[in-house]
Amino acid sequence: xxxxxxxxxxxxxxxxxxxxxxxxxxxxxxxxxxxxxxxxxxxxxxxxxxxxxxxxxxxxxxxxxxxxxxxxxxxxxxxxxxxxxxxxxxxxxxxxxxxxxxxxxxxxxxxxxxxxxxxxxxxxxxxxxxxxxxxxxxxxxxxxxxxxxxxxxxxxxxxxxxxxxxxxxxxxxxxxxxxxxxxxxxxxxxxxxxxxxxxxxxxxxxxxxxxxxxxxxxxxxxxxxxxxxxxxxxxxxxxxxxxxxxxxxxxxxxxxxxxxxxxxxxxxxxxxxxxxxx
Amino acid sequence: xxxxxxxxxxxxxxxxxxxxxxxxxxxxxxxxxxxxxxxxxxxxxxxxxxxxxxxxxxxxxxxxxxxxxxxxxxxxxxxxxxxxxxxxxxxxxxxxxxxxxxxxxxxxxxxxxxxxxxxxxxxxxxxxxxxxxxxxxxxxxxxxxxxxxxxxxxxxxxxxxxxxxxxxxxxxxxxxxxxxxxxxxxxxxxxxxxxxxxxxxxxxxxxxxxxxxxxxxxxxxxxxxxxxxxxxxxxxxxxxxxxxxxxxxxxxxxxxxxxxxxxxxxxxxxxxxxxxxxxxxxxxxxxxxxxxxxxxxxxxxxxxxxxxxxxxxxxxxxxxxxxxxxxxxxxxxxxxxxxxxxxxxxxxxxxxxxxxxxxxxxxx
Numbered sequence: 305x306x307x308x309x310x311x312x313x314x315x316x317x318x319x320x321x322x323x324x325x326x327x328x329x330x331x332x333x334x335x336x337x338x339x340x341x342x343x344x345x346x347x348x349x350x351x352x353x354x355x356x357x358x359x360x361x362x363x364x365x366x367x368x369x370x371x372x373x374x375x376x377x378x379x380x381x382x383x384x385x386x387x388x389x390x391x392x393x394x395x396x397x398x399x400x401x402x403x404x405x406x407x408x409x410x411x412x413x414x415x416x417x418x419x420x421x422x423x424x425x426x427x428x429x430x431x432x433x434x435x436x437x438x439x440x441x442x443x444x445x446x447x448x449x450x451x452x453x454x455x456x457x458x459x460x461x462x463x464x465x466x467x468x469x470x471x472x473x474x475x476x477x478x479x480x481x482x483x484x485x486x487x488x489x490x491x492x493x494x495x496x497x498x499x500x501x502x503x504x505x506x507x508x509x510x511x512x513x514x515x516x517x518x519x520x521x522x523x524x525x526x527x528x529x530x531x532x533x534x535x536x537x538x539x540x541x542x543x544x545x546x547x548x549x550x551x552x553x554x555x556x557x558x559x560x561x562x563x564x565x566x567x568x569x570x571x572x573x574x575x576x577x578x579x580x581x582x
Numbered sequence: 583x584x585x586x587x588x589x590x591x592x593x594x595x596x597x598x599x600x601x602x603x604x605x606x607x608x609x610x611x612x613x614x615x616x617x618x619x620x621x622x623x624x625x626x627x628x629x630x631x632x633x634x635x636x637x638x639x640x641x642x643x644x645x646x647x648x649x650x651x652x653x654x655x656x657x658x659x660x661x662x663x664x665x666x667x668x669x670x671x672x673x674x675x676x677x678x679x680x681x682x683x684x685x686x687x688x689x690x691x692x693x694x695x696x697x698x699x700x701x702x703x704x705x706x707x708x709x710x711x712x713x714x715x716x717x718x719x720x721x722x723x724x725x726x727x728x729x730x731x732x733x734x735x736x737x738x739x740x741x742x743x744x745x746x747x748x749x750x751x752x753x754x755x756x757x758x759x760x761x762x763x764x765x766x767x768x769x770x771x772x773x774x775x776x777x778x779x780x781x782x783x784x785x786x787x788x789x790x791x792x793x794x795x796x797x798x799x800x801x802x803x804x805x806x807x808x809x810x811x812x813x814x815x816x817x818x819x820x821x822x823x824x825x826x827x828x829x830x831x832x833x834x835x836x837x838x839x840x841x842x843x844x845x846x847x848x849x850x851x852x853x854x855x856x857x858x859x860x861x862x863x864x865x866x867x868x869x870x871x872x873x874x875x876x877x878x879x880x881x882x883x884x885x886x887x888x889x890x891x892x893x894x895x896x897x898x899x900x901x902x903x904x905x906x907x908x909x910x911x912x913x914x915x916x917x918x919x920x921x922x923x924x925x926x927x928x929x930x931x932x933x934x935x936x937x938x939x940x941x942x943x944x945x946x
Contacts, residue, residue, distance in 0.1 A: 444711065444712075446631070446712065447712070447714040447771055448634070450768075451768075455766075456718050456731070457730070457731035457732045457735065457767040458730075458731075464722075464730075466718070468718035468719040468721075469705075469710075469719050469723065470707075470709040470710075470845075470846050471710040471711060471712070471715050501847065502703075502711045503702075503703075504849070504852075505847075506846075506847050559848075560845060560848075562848035
């Protein structure tokens with residue numbers, strides 16, 4: 305009791321209402337880690353708009369066709385975006401702090417497709433870089449560093465993005481059905497992970513995406529939040545420069561086929577295109 | 583006039599400070615009681631970082647209940663202790679392969695839970711590198727507990743449940759261990775790790791011999807030790823009796839062609855390799871090998887003398903200079919080796935009440 309009184313009276317003497325209010329609101333009951341102070345904090349939003357070629361992606365309904373002429377319906381499309389860096393017109397780079405730089409984009413959850421970056425220094429941005437997947441450092445971090453979308457508790461049968469038996473995150477999860485799907489239920493399952501291995505080198509399916517805004521720019525001001533709108537093309541998961549993945553040949557690609565999963569990773573490297581900035 | 587703003591100030595300050603005042607009035611809790619973790623003499627430094635998860639009496643107690651409670655499984659019947667039973671050095675005695683929910687059979691033999699603090703990786707294939715991430719695997723494996731960790735957390739939050747064998751109040755136990763009633767995966771796994779850190783086996787007959795009591799061993803056991811050092815200790819190394827490496831010891835693959843380490847790394851050179859197990863308590867943990875194919879230590883040694891299969895990834899240490907596979911041992915050697923291996927049984931460990939089922943578990 306006494307301490308609090310002292311604190312309040314001290315605040316009273318310290319001139320402004322604003323100060324006294326803010327000092328008291330920082331009660332010991334708030335979280336132990338202080339919120340970073342938004343010194344020159346603007347915001348920038350990245351939108352990940354999932355599409356199939358020139359069509360919008362609709363889950364569980366619309367039939368699409370890949371370059372191999374195979375029909376398919378998408379039932380699930382989730383992926384991790386992490387390690388975001390923004391480049392200013394003057395060439396300086398703003399790196400989103402590690403702990404705030406992991407996002408799980410899920411087609412069935414609209415809100416997840418809008419990634420809002422806070423405390424972005426004011427300025428005109430001309431390029432963005434991010435990783436598809438979760439870097440090896442975070443893949444081997446202690447459990448206290450695995451909060452929120454990185455919590456390993458998620459179920460594999462649902463939206464889980466973590467392999468419990470071969471510890472590591474799934475970076476991209478694409479599931480659907482097709483006349484070329486597996487003979488049991490007609491489905492195909494692509495769960496792409498593998499971060500390079502804990503103490504022995506394995507395939508690394510993280511991919512760095514760099515998108516230059518070209519003639520466009522994203523002006524961050526204290527009042528204005530530019531939105532960088534990406535199209536993310538499911539077709540590119542199948543159809544790549546080097547390899548077309550055929551559902552008829554591979555109705556399941558997971559951790560057990562590292563080389564095949566690597567081909568998909570090489571494909572999804574190219575699934576992002578900048579549509580517009582507003 | 584001057585006084586009015588001051589009053590506003592005071593009122594505002596009071597209003598702003600209402601929450602902390604309330605907080606302050608709550609009785610002061612002393613928090614969980616620290617528990618010292620003691621490294622046995624002659625053991626190496628632990629791998630597990632205890633500074634990130636310091637042991638407390640309450641944390642270990644919570645971990646023990648979680649370890650034995652079937653609430654971790656979909657059927658609420660299978661706990662960790664179901665397949666890791668204390669009397670068998672926390673293995674599933676008599677089971678080549680363990681059965682989980684609804685008697686679903688697994689593909690591997692249940693490994694001993696002991697001396698986990700020194701493990702560099704976990705499971706026969708080393709697929710998990712961190713103790714705190716281990717429980718996710720059996721909980722979510724469809725042939726083990728077949729449950730979601732998110733569901734376990736939901737179930738724990740709803741305790742005490744009058745229908746349980748013992749109506750454990752988990753929110754209260756989490757509060758005692760971690761300060762608040764919040765139950766999340768980090769706290770759950772850290773409590774389980776705390777308990778498993780206390781599962782240290784270092785009081786076998788061998789340990790008494792090792793610490794200077796030469797009379798602890800018979801002549802045969804001493805002979806066995808010499809043979810062991812010559813023939814076995816390059817893999818079953820040091821005071822923990824393993825070098826934690828992955829090796830192919832020449833077992834003919836079974837029908838499921840378990841690739842072991844190879845399925846984790848995706849490297850052909852790792853196929854059919856499995857982790858070298860510690861031999862502590864090996865006299866208590868039959869059946870043996872990753873698939874439980876051998877039922878006695880005699881059969882295990884017969885494998886090493888007579889049936890090591892030549893395969894591309896067979897460990898070079900199991901190829902003799904004359905090109906034959908395996909380790910040459912006479913039947914007298916084998917008897918001495920087995921006598922030595924039985925000195926690694928730790929009665930104190932398997933009877934330690936602190937590690938025992940508090941009455942909540944199920945064994946099948």
